[in-house]
Amino acid sequence: MSAIIVLILRFFLAAALYGFLGWALFTVWRELKANSDLINSKQVPSISLLRADAGTQSPQVFVCPEIVIGRDPNCEYSIAHETVSAHHARLSYHHKQWWIEDLQSTNGTFLNDERVFTPTVMITGDELRCGQIYLQIVINGKS
Secondary structure (H helix, E strand, C coil): CHHHHHHHHHHHHHHHHHHHHHHHHHHHHHHHHHHHHHHHHCCCCCEEEEECCCCCCCCEEECCCEEEEECCCCCCEECCCCCCCCCCEEEEEECCEEEEEECCCCCCEEECCEECCCCEEECCCCEEEECCEEEEEEECCCC
């Protein structure tokens, strides 16, 4: 009789252990899914770049979190001008702000006529100069 009770207790404890493990895995999966949905829902605000010498040309709008400016045609924003380096500057969105970083360009990157040596925060209305090319910055849809 005691052997049957011990067997029943062993089955009950095994079922309780598997139930607990299942519940723990379900909870971890639910939290990971919630965090994934939260990260995916964060939108990068679009940024518009308009060349000062563009005249009637419309601004180029970007919604990606990183933009490389340079003379290389493979850059996201390509500028065919001899004072612009092949990979001149990088615009990146992180910490809920747009940042400008000089990529060791020959003629320098300037934000509002200040030379950029370290990554610097940009805001709407800032003027960016790559070599001798001036760009107007407009950040749309702040999140």
